[in-house]
Amino acid sequence: MDVNPNLSENAKRDYKLVESAKAGEQRSYAALLDYYRDTIYYMLLKMVNNKSDAEDLTIEAFGKAFKNLHLYTPTYAFSTWLFKIASNNGIDFLRSRRVKQRYVSIDTEHDDEINKAVVRLKSENKDPEESMIKEQKEKLMRLVVRKLNPNYRNIITMRYFDEMSYVEIAEKLDLPLGTVKARLHRSRELLANILKTSTDLDD
Numbered sequence: 001m002d003v004n005p006n007l008s009e010n011a012k013r014d015y016k017l018v019e020s021a022k023a024g025e026q027r028s029y030a031a032l033l034d035y036y037r038d039t040i041y042y043m044l045l046k047m048v049n050n051k052s053d054a055e056d057l058t059i060e061a062f063g064k065a066f067k068n069l070h071l072y073t074p075t076y077a078f079s080t081w082l083f084k085i086a087s088n089n090g091i092d093f094l095r096s097r098r099v100k101q102r103y104v105s106i107d108t109e110h111d112d113e114i115n116k117a118v119v120r121l122k123s124e125n126k127d128p129e130e131s132m133i134k135e136q137k138e139k140l141m142r143l144v145v146r147k148l149n150p151n152y153r154n155i156i157t158m159r160y161f162d163e164m165s166y167v168e169i170a171e172k173l174d175l176p177l178g179t180v181k182a183r184l185h186r187s188r189e190l191l192a193n194i195l196k197t198s199t200d201l202d203d
Helices: 009-022 026-048 051-067 078-103 112-119 128-145 150-161 166-173 177-197
Strands: none
Touching: 009 026, 009 078, 026 051, 026 078, 051 078, 051 177, 150 166, 150 177, 166 177
16 A cells, blocks of 8 residues: 655654554554543543543544544555544534424433444444454453453443443442442543553453
8 A cells, every 4th residue: 555755753653653553553543542542532522521422532533533534545644534533423413403402391311322322333234354454453452341340340341331311320330320320531641651561451
């Protein structure tokens, strides 16, 4: 694949990380996440004006990007491609929220918007390469999740692997909704720190 010779040094670095991630190097996923997590988060925060929504949308954007790395081409920077995915994710979320606000009572729980966004990450295709990429991403996340204590591990598993809504998690764990959201927030922070500092993500 031809690489744009005008790419910056950072873009060339990212391309090498993308290629190694596609080859199964799990630390490359963590490096890409570390480089762009905060910038993506603050961009989405400006869009949706809600910290919890921005955090979820950030994770979803990286999940979608990592699942579709095979679609990235080095004719432009990986960061440009990633920001486009994140921006589209935010726009879809805002459109969904506006539509729902037209027809749903303000007293209705709106968490399903986020859950639908997670569900959209599922591929309807059975392409072997895409399945392999998805498996690599899930393997990375499951390895990292194992490092959390049981309370955080269970809630992350329910939210991002079982794709349960906040309300469903609260009911299953018999916890207040606010507690569930607080634990998820803390869990995401712990995951980010582990991904940043881990030196042993392999089995």
